[in-house]
Amino acid sequence: MELTESHTLPVPQERAWEALNDTAILKVCIPGCESIEADGENTYAVALTAAVGPVKARFKGRMQLADIDAPRSYTIQFEGQGGAAGFGKGDARVTLEPAGENATTLHYTASAQVGGKLAQIGSRLVDGAARKIAAEFFKRFGEQLGAGDQDDGGDDGVIEAVAAQDETHTAEGSDAAGGEEPQKRKRSWTAWISKS
Template sequence: MDMTGQRTLKATQQQAWEALNDPEILKACIPGCKKFEATGDNAYAVAAGIKIGPVAATFNGNVQLTDIVAPTSYKLNFDAQGGVAGFGKGESSVELKPLPEGCELNYTVHSTVGGKIAQLGQRLIDGVAKNMAEDFFKRFEAALEERYPPAETPADSGAAAPSPTPASASGMPTWVWAAGAVAVAVVIWLISR
């Protein structure tokens, strides 16, 4: 299965990169996310509960990040196991491009799945994948707006606009956000064979 997508965000490229670096934001935005943890250099463990028709399971996945170019892009490899529900593996890439009033997030996913989940009807799988992706982006856009609310310009308010707190203050590298996108890719990939 191959999938591509694009989303325009109302945040700067740097703000999107920093928000996607925050593990708490990612865990809250990824549908069904139960775990989001670093396991080594550029490696993460992710667990997400998924229900598609009669099949429900927790998928445990591993993600390895490569070709990280902060704050622009990365590539990743992932695999996940859902017990009798199925398994999957694949690769993805994510890119952020600055726009005059925000940024554009582009992604590609190439994956394969097997097991019970692969036996479900393609229409059902596609519908759930689209709903989960839309749910993630709605949550993420709300988190971005909460974290970086539209500010008055310094000329309007008479004061300098506050600068956002860098995500690196949490002690995590600035590209950790990629793992969150990976988790979404894993979830979408698992349900959209």
């Protein structure tokens, strides 16, 4: 699987770089992320829950930053195990370029391999899931950066607000008792598949 995209962030390059290296911000922005903890120099232990088609699993893995050229670029190398669901591994090259005084263009090229049940689902569903997760990450990341600039209280207030919003959404989803939530997911998967 390969994914190449660009996104414009509403902050200067230095601020974008700081945010990309802030584990508290990344934890809030990565869909399904439970924890990101330092595990050596430029290495992090990550735990997250992800759903790909009918397979939903909790993944534990490592993420390492390499080829660091602050504040312009780095490569993220990642690998994770999801038990019976299988595994995922790959890398992503992330580049930041100024796009005016208060904007930055982020380019990334990611490639990944999956095995186990995930590999049996089919590349179209896996690609669709990856695109959906990436889109949600950049939506949240852009909101974090935009809100962080408007809020004089710093990032902590923004992070708490987004975390509270996520908890509310999770509670609403669990109240659906399996009726409403699966239908919503099914519609969104269908939309993603038809776009691919």
